[in-house]
Amino acid sequence: MKRYYSHYTFIYPDIYLRNHIVEVSDDMKQISFFPFDREIERTEFYSGLLVFVPDGKDEIITKLPENLKELSFENKYLSVNKCFEGVYKMFHYLQVEG
Numbered sequence: 001m002k003r004y005y006s007h008y009t010f011i012y013p014d015i016y017l018r019n020h021i022v023e024v025s026d027d028m029k030q031i032s033f034f035p036f037d038r039e040i041e042r043t044e045f046y047s048g049l050l051v052f053v054p055d056g057k058d059e060i061i062t063k064l065p066e067n068l069k070e071l072s073f074e075n076k077y078l079s080v081n082k083c084f085e086g087v088y089k090m091f092h093y094l095q096v097e098g
Contacts, residue, residue: 001025003043004090005036006050012060012088022050028087049093061091 002024009017011031021043022033031052053060 003040004046004050005043006046006048006092008049009033010049010051012051012053012057022052024052024088024090028055028089031088046092051091051093052088053091055087055089058089 004022004024005020006022007019009015009020009022011017011022011033015033017033019036020033021036021040022031024031051061
């Protein structure tokens with residue numbers, strides 16, 4: 001299990017998070033998240049935006065930089081734990097201008 005924190009996180013297809021910790025299983029199939037309220041050991045911290053997309057959906061990443069300003073990070077999500085079909089990849093963007 002790995003933990004990541006970033007100011008902004010997008011999990012494909014429709015989860016927008018701000019100031020959350022994302023936990024990802026070693027096989028990158030199980031993703032859960034919760035609000036950041038304190039530092040937890042072994043959490044990797046990133047400035048900017050983390051993006052989790054399914055393996056094979058790289059076209060989403062090529063379109064994302066031009067749409068960053070349009071994204072609304074208001075902690076929109078349906079459930080706290082999700083099991084995704086297939087393997088997810090993580091991408092990191094340093095700057096998010098809003």
